[in-house]
Amino acid sequence: MEKLKILTIALFLNLMLMILSPGCSSRYDEPVTEADSTIVFIPKNGNDISAKILLYRKISRKTGQPIDAGTVFPIRKKETVRALVELANRFEKGNRNLIFHFNWIGPDGSSVYTKPVNLSPGDSASTLSSSISISPETRPAGEYRLQLYLFRELIAEKKFQLIAESKDTMSAMEAITAKIGFCGKTDKKTGKRLNVDSVFKIRENGRVHAFVDIGNRFAYSGKELKFDLEWFGPDGKSFYHKQFDLSLNDSSTVLKNSISIDPDARQPGEYLLKLFLFHELIAENKFNLLPEARVISPIKKKITSKITFCSGVDKKTGEQIGVDTVFKIGDKGRIHAFVEFENREETKSELKFILDWVDPNGKSFYRKPIGLLPTDSISTVTSSISVSPETRHAGGYFLRVFLLDDLIGERKFELLP
Amino acid sequence: MSNIPGEKQRFLFIDQFRGLIVILMLVDHTSYYFNSIWNQIDPLDPLFDTWGQFVLRYVSYLCAPGFLMMAGAMVWWSYHKRIEKGTRDWTVRWHLIRRGLFLILMQITWVNSSWGGFSEFKPNHLGIIACIGISMILMTFIVKLNWQLRFLIGLVILAIHPIFLKIPYDPDITWQRVLMQTFIDAGAFNKYPVMPWFALLTLGSAMATGWLSVWKTDKKRIDMSIGIATVAILTAIAVRMSRGYGNIFPFSSFGSYSFLFDQKYPPSLYHSLWFFGFVVLGIAGFIAIGKIAPKLLVIFTIPGKVPLFFYGMHIAIMGVFVKRFDFFYREGAVLESLIGLVVMLIIMLPLCKWFYGVKLRSKNYLIRMI
Numbered sequence: 001m002e003k004l005k006i007l008t009i010a011l012f013l014n015l016m017l018m019i020l021s022p023g024c025s026s027r028y029d030e031p032v033t034e035a036d037s038t039i040v041f042i043p044k045n046g047n048d049i050s051a052k053i054l055l056y057r058k059i060s061r062k063t064g065q066p067i068d069a070g071t072v073f074p075i076r077k078k079e080t081v082r083a084l085v086e087l088a089n090r091f092e093k094g095n096r097n098l099i100f101h102f103n104w105i106g107p108d109g110s111s112v113y114t115k116p117v118n119l120s121p122g123d124s125a126s127t128l129s130s131s132i133s134i135s136p137e138t139r140p141a142g143e144y145r146l147q148l149y150l151f152r153e154l155i156a157e158k159k160f161q162l163i164a165e166s167k168d169t170m171s172a173m174e175a176i177t178a179k180i181g182f183c184g185k186t187d188k189k190t191g192k193r194l195n196v197d198s199v200f201k202i203r204e205n206g207r208v209h210a211f212v213d214i215g216n217r218f219a220y221s222g223k224e225l226k227f228d229l230e231w232f233g234p235d236g237k238s239f240y241h242k243q244f245d246l247s248l249n250d251s252s253t254v255l256k257n258s259i260s261i262d263p264d265a266r267q268p269g270e271y272l273l274k275l276f277l278f279h280e281l282i283a284e285n286k287f288n289l290l291p292e293a294r295v296i297s298p299i300k301k302k303i304t305s306k307i308t309f310c311s312g313v314d315k316k317t318g319e320q321i322g323v324d325t326v327f328k329i330g331d332k333g334r335i336h337a338f339v340e341f342e343n344r345e346e347t348k349s350e351l352k353f354i355l356d357w358v359d360p361n362g363k364s365f366y367r368k369p370i371g372l373l374p375t376d377s378i379s380t381v382t383s384s385i386s387v388s389p390e391t392r393h394a395g396g397y398f399l400r401v402f403l404l405d406d407l408i409g410e411r412k413f414e415l416l417p
Numbered sequence: 418m419s420n421i422p423g424e425k426q427r428f429l430f431i432d433q434f435r436g437l438i439v440i441l442m443l444v445d446h447t448s449y450y451f452n453s454i455w456n457q458i459d460p461l462d463p464l465f466d467t468w469g470q471f472v473l474r475y476v477s478y479l480c481a482p483g484f485l486m487m488a489g490a491m492v493w494w495s496y497h498k499r500i501e502k503g504t505r506d507w508t509v510r511w512h513l514i515r516r517g518l519f520l521i522l523m524q525i526t527w528v529n530s531s532w533g534g535f536s537e538f539k540p541n542h543l544g545i546i547a548c549i550g551i552s553m554i555l556m557t558f559i560v561k562l563n564w565q566l567r568f569l570i571g572l573v574i575l576a577i578h579p580i581f582l583k584i585p586y587d588p589d590i591t592w593q594r595v596l597m598q599t600f601i602d603a604g605a606f607n608k609y610p611v612m613p614w615f616a617l618l619t620l621g622s623a624m625a626t627g628w629l630s631v632w633k634t635d636k637k638r639i640d641m642s643i644g645i646a647t648v649a650i651l652t653a654i655a656v657r658m659s660r661g662y663g664n665i666f667p668f669s670s671f672g673s674y675s676f677l678f679d680q681k682y683p684p685s686l687y688h689s690l691w692f693f694g695f696v697v698l699g700i701a702g703f704i705a706i707g708k709i710a711p712k713l714l715v716i717f718t719i720p721g722k723v724p725l726f727f728y729g730m731h732i733a734i735m736g737v738f739v740k741r742f743d744f745f746y747r748e749g750a751v752l753e754s755l756i757g758l759v760v761m762l763i764i765m766l767p768l769c770k771w772f773y774g775v776k777l778r779s780k781n782y783l784i785r786m787i
Binding site for chain 2: 105111
């Protein structure tokens, strides 16, 4: 009898602990903000259901995909803000009804609309949707939130702004966002961006394509949005300008433009692209052009180079220590490069080499010119760089060997943190 | 049991448990007035964005079952004490009916208006005090039955309530709304329908037979209460885990807060059984603590002796000063609600002590009713 009593009391204590402990919550208290600005409450069980929220204004009649996605929307008659939720691990709960709640919260913290959604086990949907009207008579301007609950536990949240319909260019510039990227090619059929990078080699008939993703493009209700793209060369001077006038009927949210990177048109160096909206700078991004790989004269072609990296050199013997292509960043550390030239004796004039050290961003950070006369007996040259944490960061580096302007060899090495 | 000279015979553990109930209720009501989450909560379908907010609300879920069960216990005790003193049967019943009517009147006059600081007279809806009043009136008709029958009636009503919830009605038609929401469903007219709550009041009266009469020692009271609470809570868990009859809100997994959080307005069968178990367990706990460390429970004694006064006053004070004068009304969160709780306790405890003295000395019919 006493044992039974103890067992019973233990059972109740357990139940009380269960109620009063945070163990009841299946999610971590501290949320994480994803790249798309969805605030996510991560499940303690990694395989549990999670969600991403996309807010948008319309669905494309052609593709059926959401368009005008963003987090700032102008208040307009007969318009709505829609939410599309993509669920991950939708079937983690197995053969069980799932109950979700959308909770749209207004600027004063009050709930403006709550929508429960039941997903039965037979329902294969892994997306949920909800929407609210943003007509001026129902919604004031301000910061709103959309919360998504699963079994009454908050699993994701996204903030958005409703702004008063205005033709004011200043408010448009505050709301509209732009992100500039570069690529070497675009697929002609799909328009997909290929070779997305910030470093390109100058080449005959080559082009660099710029794309600008515009966010909250419909925050402005005036007649036209006037964008200007301005390309700047390594000398800091503008060399090309393109204007875009997007009318209200134009639903595009990407601006595209390209420039030639033919050797006759461009010099190696750092380029800059600036985007202006109503003549105010709203975004900029850089890219690098590297020298073209030219056709090398027959004599030069014979001259080859062999590059070896090491972390030290024996001062007495001159022997290489720690030969490798992977090194660690460290105080007082250095990397030594040994470049051995072959077939150099066939030339009768001075050879001007350049050893060019290039960082993970494709940017040259140290160039060492070396001149070798036919009478010089050496066939190996050296160069070294510091790898202290103040000067270098982790990533893939290159050493490029140029003979005059021609690249005759390169080798990659890695720096680890 | 406590017998102060000049005072009615009182059971300290009942008073103290009722004190706990009103203080938990104060937790919920300070949250209602100070916590901004109440701008977005639909009490009939609540969502909480943090664990703290969930706990703040959930602890008060013990209040309504506790209130109803203690009211049932006191109706049974009051009836039998008066009969023992030689009062005629229908005189006692009429006294209880008048008390029930007084509670209904109190709801539609004082309580309804006090929520908004008396800025409006709102007699057109009911609430928990009216629910207790109606349930007390109904109780007078079965108060003479033996505890087994009352227990059975309570259980049967709880068991069939989910079937009654399926009765279709149009809440926009006044007579349908009033009838259904008075007795069966919850809505804008009344969140506390009589049927399930009367069942808990009946179960409370059956438990009172044990607590106040049949079980003579504290040990017996504790042992029996733990046994009954165990059965009730295990039955509630079985009902919940079946995910079918007796459940209203679905849940994710055992132990999650969706598991604990079934519907309160109106209560599901699981909700009623679960909290019946915890009220009985609470009584056992208070009897035990009263023996081991009675000082721990002192704070609950006074408010538990004047629960209706506590209820009517604390809402009125916050209604006037917080809502009507707009003093930090729904501007805070969990911490601010707890600070509000402490401030309200500092105000309410001396007030309750004062009123209890007045009540003891007064021969005014209305004051003795409160």
